Amino acid sequence: MSDAQTGDYATGVYNQSNDEMLYWGYGLYDDVRNEKNIKDAYTRIFTTIDELPLYVPH
Incomplete structure (x- = not known):
């Protein structure tokens, strides 16, 4: 199943x-x-998450 508007399998x-x-x-x-x-899509998702800067509120 993909997003009806973008065709993406998953979005972030x-x-x-x-x-x-x-x-x-993220597509397939x-x-x-x-x-x-x-599995490839999830690998790319978690790689993106890992590369995001950590935001710590003050």
Whole structure:
């Protein structure tokens, strides 16, 4: 199943400390839904999360 508007399999949104929103879309290779492609999408999602700057409110 994909997002009806973008075709993304998964989306990510991050609210930065300055209230700026960042958005990502993650698709599946050749839009094929199988275990290998889903694992790849999740790997990319967690890689993105890991690379985000850590925001610690003061």
